[in-house]
Amino acid sequence: MSMRRLAISQPENFKLSASAKKKIATWVKKYPKDRQRSALIPALWIAQKDAGGWIPEAALRELGDMLGMAYIRVYEVVTFYTMFNMEPVGEHHIQLCGTTPCWLRGSDDLIAVLERRVGPRGSVSDDGKLSWVEVECLGACANAPMAQISNDTGDSYYEDLTAENFEAMLDNLVSGKSVYSGPQNTRHTSEPEGGNLTLKGEGPYVEDKLVYLPNTEKKIKMSVHGGAPKAKRKPAVKKSVAKVKPAAKASKPKVIYTDGPTDGKPDDLKKIKGIGPKFEGDLNGKGIYYFRQIGAWKAADVKMVEALIDSIPGRIKRDEWVKQAKTLSKKTSGAKA
Ligand code: FES
Known part of the structure; x- marks a missing residue:
């Protein structure tokens, strides 16, 4: 590992922004009065973001003052962890x-x-x-x-x-x-290329019933992953499905599996920024084919879908899939009309 030192060229008059200081103060409050230095690692993260991806010497000293630490102690931590950049970085x-x-x-x-x-x-x-x-x-x-x-x-x-x-x-x-x-290849998370070789069954938490989602196409048949594990393991879901009346009101988000799109050609979900071929395949695999479906997601649906497609928590919200989907849905229906 390389030797890490302060950058030779340092900005003049760097000061942490008011919002960064506020965030750091929130962390400091989590620790007892004589243990405030425990907030150093999150404080360094905040300072690094605030300074554009690296930690200038002035920020290091400012943190020392805020946390009641000798500057050399802050320096020791910064130089130890390679996640803290001591030189300016690129975009x-x-x-x-x-x-x-x-x-x-x-x-x-x-x-x-x-x-x-x-x-x-x-x-x-x-x-x-x-x-x-x-x-x-x-x-x-x-x-x-x-x-x-x-x-x-x-x-x-x-x-x-x-x-x-x-x-x-x-x-x-x-x-x-x-x-x-x-x-960046065809693997899903760390499964083997070409799909998983074990644990291919439905798993213990699949409820053997069919429901309709509020934001899915009419007449979509679905089997649903249940919530909490049952005391007794249920038998695996059978492939053959009996028709079940739609639930009057779904109180929880349900995750869907379908045989395929039911209302014409699926939308190109890749038009939503943040959805690539992999996520599109994953979403299709869960019965999600249309912008209007995504556009109707509520917060609980987003959380559930994130878990199912192994997306980073918060990513769907950050990339505004729902907002984008609503816009695209309007455009698509306008074009069809
Ligand atoms: S060796 Fe590269 S991630 Fe572990």
């Missing part, structure tokens, strides 16, 4: 894992791409779009090689990288196009 900051599993699976090829496009470790590209460092294991070895990329939309993992898909991803980042986190 998209790449932390590439070079530890053994990632190395065995080709991280050297990815480093070659970064060296060619951005420069040596620790560089920022000339246009300020990309920067990169090499880091130790980020805990996603099953999907090696991988990288974490941080930008103003968050910090996400990009996995199962090859020189080719990594390069294409960098092109998209630089040109402002959507890049989807997670595996």
Whole structure:
């Protein structure tokens, strides 16, 4: 691991913003009066975001003053954790894992791409779009090689990288196009390529009944994942389905499985920013084919769908799928009329 030092060039008169200080104060309040330094790690996260992705020396001193810590103690923490950047970073900051599993699976090829496009470790590209460092294991070895990329939309993992898909991803980042986190091949999370080989049954929590969702197409047949596990395991769901009357009012969001779209050609869900081919496939697999379905989601539906498609919590809200879907739904129905 590299030696980490304060950046030689520091901004003049840097001060944490009022909103950052307010957030830090919230964390400080969580600890007893003589233990306020315990808030240092979240405070550093906040300071790093506030300063545009790195921690200037002035921020380090300001945190020391706020938490009653000697500056050298703050410095020790900042220099220890590679997640805190001590130099300015690019718009998209790449932390590439070079530890053994990632190395065995080709991280050297990815480093070659970064060296060619951005420069040596620790560089920022000339246009300020990309920067990169090499880091130790980020805990996603099953999907090696991988990288974490941080930008103003968050910090996400990009996995199962090859020189080719990594390069294409960098092109998209630089040109402002959507890049989807997670595996960059056909894998679903860390399942084997081509689908899971075990645990293929319906699982113990499937309720053997059919319902209708308020925001799904009429006449869609559904079987439903139940909520809390039952004391006794129910038999696996049978494929044959009897017709069941729609529930008068569904009090909880239900997740649907259908044989296919029931009202003509499915919408191109990829038009929703944040939905790529993988999420579209996952949503279709759950019986969601149309903008109007997504446009009708309530908060509880969003939460349920996020769990089912293994999306990062909060991502659907952040990317405004529901709002986008409503707009697209109006356009689609207008075009049909
Ligand atoms: S070795 Fe790369 S994520 Fe663990």
